[in-house]
Amino acid sequence: MTTTETAPLAGSPADGDVPILEALHVTKHFPARGSLFKRGPRRVVHAADDVSIALRAGRIMALVGESGSGKSTFARLLAQLHPVTSGEIRYRGKPVRVKGGRSLRAHVSKVQLILQDPFGSFNPVATIARTLMRAVRIHHPKATAAEQRRIIDDLLGQVSLRPARQFTEKYPHELSGGQLQRISIARALAANPDVFLADEPVSSLDVSIRLGVLNLLRRLVEERGVALLYVTHDIASARYFAEDTSVMYAGQLVEAGPSETVTQNAAHPYTQLLIASAPDPSRADDARPRDIGQPPSLIDPPSGCRFHPRCPFAMERCRTDAPPAFALEDGQWAKCWLYDGDDEAAARRVENAAAYGLGAVRPAGRRLPTDAPATTDTKGDQQ
């Protein structure tokens, strides 16, 4: 038995290894627009509430959710671009306390953010060589000019842009979105990071070139042993790309576990609806619930389970009490009262299985302590 009685841990990491980057009970509240100058209690946007995640060497974790669920905010918290409201970020087991300047630079060199829109992240009047040289000078200040040029060639080679001279003298507008996204990955590699936080890295690219960029990221994870957080609204891509998947709804994680299990045997009704509403021509006429409605306001989120106003299986307790995490099989967990041990929950699970044509009704889960970080790291003896 490991420490996992109180900390559900996912995937299949080796025993005793420490995650490279971890968030523990991380919360971020932004002041709501206009609330700074109003009397009365300050209103806040609950962009992330009590989110715990562990990123491990050589593994990809998908963070999936609709627009506005808090995914980008969470990635930025990990990158320390926003301070957390409460909770802790740990790098290799040690709390990260960034106060700007040198400590921020040290964190950024280890934890690199890759953004959705590569065009927006380049200086339009600088050549690729100049942009990359800037990153190389920051991270390899002692290298000679010739060495720095060699480093640039090598970085471009690592992202399969060869020969380098075909790209170095170009301006961003002369390159395709896919080429630019590769160059932003090369720029991130200049820091020799341990962690990539890729925020919708392929959503702005043509469908035909997405796979190439995802394959490149996968190769870098495997060859360099970096940890990768893959932020996406596309749950189908999580299955093929990431070992582990966490699902975020209205600022909270609602389900996590191995990607194969989460995508093929989703437990939370929100994940089930996300999957049912993903385009799939092969099931054009099936009868699964598909109208997934609108996400709630994050200024005044619903009481109890935040998904209850949209949930076809909601019970009275869902309106009043926030669900704890229930450990299921295969390292999967879900914060959903459906997996409670009583008869009403069991009856709703029967309805749930019927609605989604599931072969078998799922058993109840094991309720995990609420103070435990319900991370995506569900390793261990939680069954």
Ligand SMILES: Nc1ncnc2c1ncn2[C@@H]1O[C@H](COP(=O)(O)OP(=O)(O)OP(=O)(O)O)[C@@H](O)[C@H]1O
């Ligand atoms: N700096 C900020 N100040 C105030 N509110 C913010 C700020 N940044 C994000 N938010 C709010 O936090 C919530 C979560 O936004 P976030 O961008 O993290 O979601 P997301 O899941 O990444 O969505 P998308 O996929 O559209 O980027 C939204 O309600 C957003 O308006």
